[in-house]
Amino acid sequence: MELRAEITRQEGNEITLKLYDPLEVKTLLNSQYRGKYWAVVDTYEQDKITDDQRKHIYALFKDYEEYTGVPLDAVEAKFKYDFMVEQNMDELPSLARNNMSLKAASEFISYLVTYCIQNDIPFRKQQFYLTTDTSIMLYAMLMKRICWSCGKRNAEIAHVEAVGMGRDRKSIDHTQHHFMSLCSDCHKRQHQMGIESFMQTEHIKPIKLKYEELKQIGVM
Known part of the structure; x- marks a missing residue:
């Protein structure tokens, strides 16, 4: 068991720790050896x-477990192995x-988020973007036509x-434009707020797409 702690005092080879996680008596007893209690300190x-x-990683594991029914330890083993292979x-x-x-x-985290989006695994919460590469997540959501704001x-x-009004969309070079995916309600809200205010509020940054990607989502 790992416990968070702060080193508050040090004298020679002795230190005093302030624990930030509870230490169960059963855990302490299990560490007893020859009348002493042992621990490993890793700074x-x-x-x-x-x-x-x-x-966030374990929350994503839990999302997969709840959707598929695969036990949590097997989920963790699967994704660790798949990530190891992908990253060589x-x-x-x-x-x-x-x-x-x-x-x-x-x-x-980016790998897990992208996998879940591509395989339609629902998220219990959207805060995963705080610790991941947002551009990767938003690209995957756009290609799957998932609303960037509400999911x-x-x-x-x-x-x-x-x-622009009256312009022939077929003559526009869409590869030079930025895109995002929004449901109809969020799209209306974006127009009401204005694009800059909306992007700042939602913490999103629209992305460009290549020609083949634009064809795939039906823009070209």
């Missing part, structure tokens, strides 16, 4: 996986504190730059 490094990242890693990634870098954790399916593909 925190700032460029390592954060508690928020770990929470030599061993399974560890989610233990100090064993995964901040960058790798962000990439793992509804069958969203509309919205131009950010005004196409």
Whole structure:
């Protein structure tokens, strides 16, 4: 069991810890050996996986478990293995504190979010974007026509730059435009608020698409 703690005092080879997680008596008794209680102290490094990242990863595991019925430990094993293969890693990634870098954790979350979007796994909460590569997530949502704001399916593909009244859309070079996917209600709200205010409020940044991608979603 890992416990968060702060080193509040150090004298020679003795330290005093302030625990931020509860220490159960049963856990303490299990660590007894020859009348003493043992622990391993691993100092925190700032460029390592954060508690928020770990929470989001396990929340995504839970989303998959609830939708598919696959046991949580099997879900974790599956995604760790798949991520290891995709990243060409030599061993399974560890989610233990100090064993995964901040960058790798962000990439793992991006991988999980993208997988869930592409395979129609519903999210219980949308806050995962706070610890992931937002552009990757938004691209996957746009290609699946999921509303960037509320998560509804069958969203509309919205131009950010005004196409203009009376213009022939077939003559427009859509590869030079930015897009986002919004349901009809959120699209109306975007027009009411104005594009800049809407993007700041929703923490989104519209993206450009290549010709083949535009064909795939029916814009061209």
